[in-house]
Amino acid sequence: MSLNSAELDAIYLTLTLASVTTILLLILGTPLAWWLSRRRGTVPAAIEAIVALPLILPPTVLGFYLLLLFAPQSALGHFWQQLTGTQLAFSFSALVIGSVIYSLPFVVQPLQTAFQRIPQGLLEAAATLGARPLDQFRSVVLPLSRRSFLTAASLGFAHTVGEFGVVLMIGGNIPGETQVLSIALFDYVESLRFDEAHRLAGALIVFSLALLFLLYRSNGQTGWRMRA
Amino acid sequence: MSGLVLSINYTADQHFSLKLDCELPARGITAVYGPSGSGKSTLLDCIAGLRAGESGSVVKLGSTLWQGPNHLVPAWNREVGYVFQDARLFPHLNVLGNLRYALTRSQQRDTISLDQVITSLELNELLQHTTDTLSAGQKQRVAIARALLSSPALLLLDEPLANLDHAASQQCLRGLQQLSKELQLPMLYVSHDIEEVAQLADYLLLLEQGRLVEQGSLLELCSRLDTRLSREERAAAIITASVKQHDIDFDLTELDVEGHSLFVNRLSHSLGQQRRMRIPARDISICRSRPSDTSILNILPVTIDEMEHSDGARILLRLCLGSQYLLARITRKSAMELELQVGDKVFAQIKSVALLIEASDAA
Known part of the structure; x- marks a missing residue:
């Protein structure tokens, strides 16, 4: 049982998409999670709700609005076309943007929980010892929430790999460009090629199981909650 | 050198505010004494820069202005060491790591060496220990050592002995007294234990409900009949x-x-x-x-x-x-x-x- 070149393309594309998305999520999600963890009030609560929205919304809803946003007629789509000369909708870049939004809560929430558990007193102590805010973050917050970064990155990655609805809406199904694993699988099923479908589906199950197993094992008994 | 000049106006909420004006000697150990809720810790926080008093507040040590009109030095740029009641050691670092944390960020006044601190506070055996294996007394000694290694010009201590048993607190007191003499480092020591204050302090600040009630030398204040001290059972x-x-x-x-x-x-x-x-x-x-x-x-x-x-x-x-x-x-x-x-x-x-x-x- 070996994978054909279209399938290998889909796997490669999926892993690339998940990696790029995860890196972007860590870069964007960390300051956002930090900000949310230190604030109380209406504005942070509203932002928190928006971040959590992909958890409950059908992915197609998100995909539908993103598609409208990415269309060449829209301001963003038009701007993108001016800037890059290519269309945003049905492109790899569109997939990345969609995935970042869709997987945001999976990265922000574990980080926010971890940050909230770091006592303000430790940061005050660091400040009196001469640590500036960025230094406090690097020398106290980061090492104390290392496990949660691992959790956040794994969940963000895995969730992007498993994404379907958003990708279908905004990416279409262009082999080598936007055809990710879940879409390729959908294709097989639609054309009743169940043997190939089994191969891909089985590979996804094994991959996801392995990732989650490694994650839970590294976090010991505590599930994906980190220990302070 | 003039002393520590404080003119603090800080409002926490409608129930508590700290308002005080005073000048303290910038040498020896000054005790800040008062019942709980009198604003002792808030005072230290304002001096350390962890809380900013309202505009018009002044915090000045000698010729160094930490807070004044249109002037606010952040906590990390103040030469203040702070020993908290709950030690606040970094749990991801061992004892030596905690000490090094301070050492690498100090302004390098070279007032005290790592060896000197380790010896005075009897930490030699503990250097490789993780912080969660330490007793309360050991934690507090590490916290004092860490604060000293940031080469402060003023050391603030917020009831550092409150959770310690007698033997451990005596050990800490000995270390503090020795260091205060050796380093000529002024200390502000918050306590609600008059015996601790009597052991340590040269100068005394009495606070009540966020207001300065009395200040003066320990010997003078302790022998007066009209202060809060004399009304205590343990006067x-x-x-x-x-x-x-x-x-x-x-x-x-x-x-x-x-x-x-x-x-x-x-x-x-x-x-x-x-x-x-x-x-x-x-x-x-x-x-x-x-x-x-x-x-x-x-x-x-x-x-x-x-x-x-x-x-x-x-x-x-x-x-x-x-x-x-x-x-x-x-x-x-x-x-x-x-x-x-x-x-x-x-x-x-x-x-x-x-x-x-x-x-x-x-x-």
């Missing part, structure tokens, strides 16, 4: 005495206080050394004539300097012994029967004398 005067001789037969040491003898359990100190003693007011009784048939060893001739006017069962007397003062709490009935008057020469029978460890020289 006590503090006197200084020098070691006169050791009585090996009876296992006692004779101290000289203003030309009179005071006996205490035998000390190991050499002759002539100055010691600070604490004599609780409730442990002194008054006689008109020198009693001869009593088991009490310490009887000092004193003059009644001041008498508290009170309708309660007991009143407080201030007794003059040379240039020093004792306090005595007796019943009002006794005072009436003995017809005690200010200026009377009487005898003070002292039931107990608490020797304060390693007294720093009297302020």
Whole structure:
């Protein structure tokens, strides 16, 4: 049982998409999670709700609005076309943007929980010892929430790999460009090629199981909650 | 060098605000004393820059302005060491890691070396330990060491001994006193334990409900009748005495206080050394004539300097012994029967004398 070149393309594309998305999520999600963890009030609560929205919304809803946003007629789509000369909708870049939004809560929430558990007193102590805010973050917050970064990155990655609805809406199904694993699988099923479908589906199950197993094992008994 | 100038106006909420103006000596140990909720910790936070007082607040040490009009130095740029009540050691670093954290970020005044701190606070055995394996006393010693290694110009201590047992707190106190002398580092020491204050402090700041009630030298404030200190059950005067001789037969040491003898359990100190003693007011009784048939060893001739006017069962007397003062709490009935008057020469029978460890020289 070996994978054909279209399938290998889909796997490669999926892993690339998940990696790029995860890196972007860590870069964007960390300051956002930090900000949310230190604030109380209406504005942070509203932002928190928006971040959590992909958890409950059908992915197609998100995909539908993103598609409208990415269309060449829209301001963003038009701007993108001016800037890059290519269309945003049905492109790899569109997939990345969609995935970042869709997987945001999976990265922000574990980080926010971890940050909230770091006592303000430790940061005050660091400040009196001469640590500036960025230094406090690097020398106290980061090492104390290392496990949660691992959790956040794994969940963000895995969730992007498993994404379907958003990708279908905004990416279409262009082999080598936007055809990710879940879409390729959908294709097989639609054309009743169940043997190939089994191969891909089985590979996804094994991959996801392995990732989650490694994650839970590294976090010991505590599930994906980190220990302070 | 001028002292620590504070003019703080800080409002936490509608229930609590801290308003105080004072100038403190920037040397020795100043105790900030008051009941809980009086604003002691808030005061330290304002000095350290963890809370910013309202505009118009001033925090200035010597010629260094930390807060003034349109001027606010952030906590990380203030040369302040802060020892918190709960130690606040970094759990992801071991003891040595915690010390290094401070050392690498210090402004390099080279006032103290790692070895010196480790020795004074007896940390040699602990360096590789993780912080969660330490006892409360060990944690606090590490916290003190860490604060010192940031080379502060002022050390703030917020009830560092509150959670410690007696032995551990005595060990910490010894370390602090030794360091205060060696480093000439001014310290602000928050406490609600008058005995701790008496052991350590040279200068005293009394706070109540966010307001400064009194400030002055420890010896002066402790011997006054009109402060909060004298109203405490454990009110006590503090006197200084020098070691006169050791009585090996009876296992006692004779101290000289203003030309009179005071006996205490035998000390190991050499002759002539100055010691600070604490004599609780409730442990002194008054006689008109020198009693001869009593088991009490310490009887000092004193003059009644001041008498508290009170309708309660007991009143407080201030007794003059040379240039020093004792306090005595007796019943009002006794005072009436003995017809005690200010200026009377009487005898003070002292039931107990608490020797304060390693007294720093009297302020």
